[in-house]
Amino acid sequence: MDTQTGRQDAAEHFDFLIIGAGISGIGAAWHLRRRFPASRFAVLDAMDGFGGTWWTHRYPGARSDSDLYTYGYGFKPWRGRSIATAEEIRRYLGEVIEENELAPHIRYGHKVTAADWSSQQRRWTLEVARKAAGDTVTITAGMLWMCSGYYDHGKGHTPQWPGMQDFKGQVVHPQHWPQDLDCTGKRVVVIGSGATAATLIPALADDAAHVTMLQRSPTFFSAEPWSHPLEAPLRALDLPEDWMHEILRRAHIAKSAEVVRMSFEQPEDLRQFLLEQARSRLPGDFDVDKHFNPRYRPWQQRVAVVPDGDLFTAIGGGKASVVTDTIECFDDTGIRLSSGEHLDADIVVTATGFNMRFFGGVPFRVDGAPVDFTQRVTYRGLMIEGVPNMVYTLGYFRASWTLRSDLVCDLVCRVIAHMRQHGLTMVEPALRASDAGMPRLPWMDATNFNAGYVMRAQHHLFRQGDRAPWTHQMEYAEERSILPAVQPDDEALRYR
Incomplete structure (x- = not known):
């Protein structure tokens, strides 16, 4: 050496x-x-x-x-x-x-x-x-x-907003989550509405005082079961594991291919299907078009999966909420929005994507x-x-x-x-x-x-x-x- x-x-x-x-x-x-x-x-x-x-x-x-x-x-x-x-x-x-x-x-x-x-x-x-x-x-x-x-x-994507240095709480990017962070009883604002936000919010909702998903624009969500509907009846047949794997693999491939086909050939039909999924799981007065209807066609950006609609369940149960707005600035107690609304926060999670x-x-x-x-x-x-x-x-x-x-x-x-x-x-x-x-x-x-x-x-x-x-x-x-x-x-x- x-x-x-x-x-x-x-x-x-x-x-x-x-x-x-x-x-x-x-x-x-x-x-x-x-x-x-x-x-x-x-x-x-x-x-x-x-x-x-x-x-x-x-x-x-x-x-x-x-x-x-x-x-x-x-x-x-x-x-x-x-x-x-x-x-x-x-x-x-x-x-x-x-x-x-x-x-x-x-x-x-x-x-x-x-x-x-x-x-x-x-x-x-x-x-x-x-x-x-x-x-x-x-x-x-x-x-x-x-x-x-x-x-x-090494570093997640976090935009810099005015006043971030004045915020008295904690700002965390999911990619660098502190393992000792305790959200129990805290007011949490999750900035972003992609797959990471959709995962985090149901996981935090039970223990946090409240979780708010703050998004600049909506994302498409798809409520999928944790397990494929074929899985239980196939397991009852006591099939070899490699058979099970191949059958379910083909079933998922076929379903995914059909969704992708619709995203190109029948995008508005797919849009309405995804919006109806949300409506059926949310309170009647929830504005689905405002919060869950993006300007782009389905799959022009990722469609985020919410297993068994867990994100919708958290929102419908009052443990979480959605705000669609832009950030004017941070202050010492939270985030002030362009609409004039203020979101009080103890913890802000910047689920704003990656580089x-x-x-x-x-x-x-x-x-x-x-x-x-x-x-x-x-x-x-x-x-x-x-x-x-x-x-x-x-x-x-x-x-x-x-x-x-x-x-x-x-x-x-x-x-x-x-x-x-x-x-x-x-x-x-x-x-x-x-x-x-x-x-x-x-x-x-x-x-x-x-x-x-x-x-x-x-x-x-x-x-x-x-x-x-x-x-x-x-x-x-x-x-x-x-x-x-x-x-x-x-x-x-x-x-x-």
Whole structure:
């Protein structure tokens, strides 16, 4: 070890390095271990444990917003309710790690701070800060698999309002929830109305004096059962677990596909269905159109799930309320709204979303040149034009993340197998002659999906083209047949 620089003398080398030990990284590790058992690989994660989002999100009531029969892996049956708590999901991921002996391959507290590709050496060189040792080491790899998702786990998104410094109470972001925070008997204002707010409010309502959901504009909510209606009758048949998993997985996929279809083809019918769900669970004098009828079409932003309508139950029971207004300023006792109304608060929760950060915020270089991702397009939502031997996993917005993760893992492993079969050491997506002059479009088309966290981040995200294979963010109904049909000798992939 060089004591002056804190760097090791010889770099440790792996065939594959996976960055991120969340649901994507654990899934990638399972696939690599199964398909290439003789290869050396490691999983690096900056945090102190596995789970990614499920490690970070420890606020009251934290749970899935997708059903676990599709959010769980295709290779491991889910055995619980369709909607699961964060603790249940972490337990499931822990079982995958234990059952497949992945723990020796995972290194926690390892934060990648730089990634450099050398075409001459055919390898990535990573600078990695080790939390426990307090030093920096160099690790090299033949292929890099980015599974860090798109959350900035270090800092949630919190707007700055006038007067926040004058507030005498406590301001908390759900992503950084203090484990000793006691809301019992407190007046709580939750700013925001997305999936996190919809989770928090029912969890806090029983003990808090009152919980107010303060939203600038409405969100669509869907009241879904904790368990699929088919689950109880199927369990009565004493079916094998893998049968149960597959049947319920298909049932959830079919339902999700129908909702997505309606969001494009019959958006007003879907709107009325969601509004009627709310009306049937709320008092007759509640203004559903004001508080739960967004300007955008359903699924142009996420439809937040409320298990068994628990959010509506809290509101109907008087333990929670909804205010649709904008913030003028904070003062020492709460929040003053543009309408003149004042919300008294002891605790303010800023459930105002997160910041997007792809590839863990790692600076990349290829043959000494910094990579400006905003000038490059994606290849099928899993590789980047001109960046060799680097793949990444991103899931769906309208379907479970892991449905796409499984598809990406299959295609990546087929590409690796192709390289090994033909003695190839380098692969990168490259534009074809027919792609000359192709426009470089934003990462996301706002008419397709325009959530605030996406729109805020567009300027520093990579791009997409106007044709295959340079597009992404398709629906599962399309990609479940498209990605398995992609051949590793695709003309847009250049091998050496």
